Amino acid sequence: MWTMDELVERVREALAAEYPGAPNGRVRDVPDRRAIRWYTTIGLVDRPLGMRGRTALYGPRHLQQLVAIKRWQAEGRSLRQIQADFVWLSPRALDDASRIPEHLLAANDPPGATPDLAERPRFWADQPAKGKDKTDPVRVAEAAPVHGVSLGGGAILLLPRPVTDTDRAEIAEAAAPLLGLLESRGLIDGRTP
Structure with a gap:
């Protein structure tokens, strides 16, 4: 280390x-x-x-x-x-x-030093294990990239495809009532992106 x-x-x-x-x-x-x-x-x-x-x-x-x-x-x-x-x-x-x-x-730790700690698991990217029965794989959706659209106040909308500037403007307009509700309940801070 x-x-x-x-x-x-x-x-x-x-x-x-x-x-x-x-x-x-x-x-x-x-x-x-x-x-x-x-x-x-x-x-x-x-x-x-x-x-x-x-x-x-x-x-x-x-x-x-x-x-x-x-x-x-x-x-x-x-x-x-x-x-x-x-x-x-x-x-x-x-x-x-x-x-x-x-x-x-290569590590340059002196002899007797604390060994490297185990690498953190990459749960979001690693394939899941098979089911109990080796012939029965766990069904998992194919991993696909997601695209985030900031709605303001820390809220982010995740979408499966990229968005255009027109999409962003229309999404912001449609999200205004939801953002008002989230802000009134203290779930977001109300600042715009």
Whole structure:
């Protein structure tokens, strides 16, 4: 496991070989501590594996996530697009997206150190187990991407297909009574998107 500073250094090393850099000056080439905390807050990067005192500890999956984010930003993808892609990203696809040399993924823990904590299960992307009878698979709907439309006040409408600007305007108009009800009951804060 690594501290945040060690993680940042590994990201720098992983990107050193084949990384064109950010397409504009608004994005850092290598994430700093603040960016990593932000990515964790918005769900792009997993929470730390654990703590050693007040020091957060990170592992290989964090490194892969950060390098993949930077590579995709260099391709011109926005954080919003990356978030949408990360929801369905399998461990194998994350491997392919990050392209990190094996030696950087190896832990540098001293002998007798606490072993890496188990990777958190990806319940939203993993296939469910078969039923009790091996011939009776559990029926599950095919996973499909969803598209969110912010209605305001923190309410989000999820749809199976992308929407146009016209769709958004009509959805906002139709949702106004529902948003009024939700706000009156204190279920949303009433701010517009």
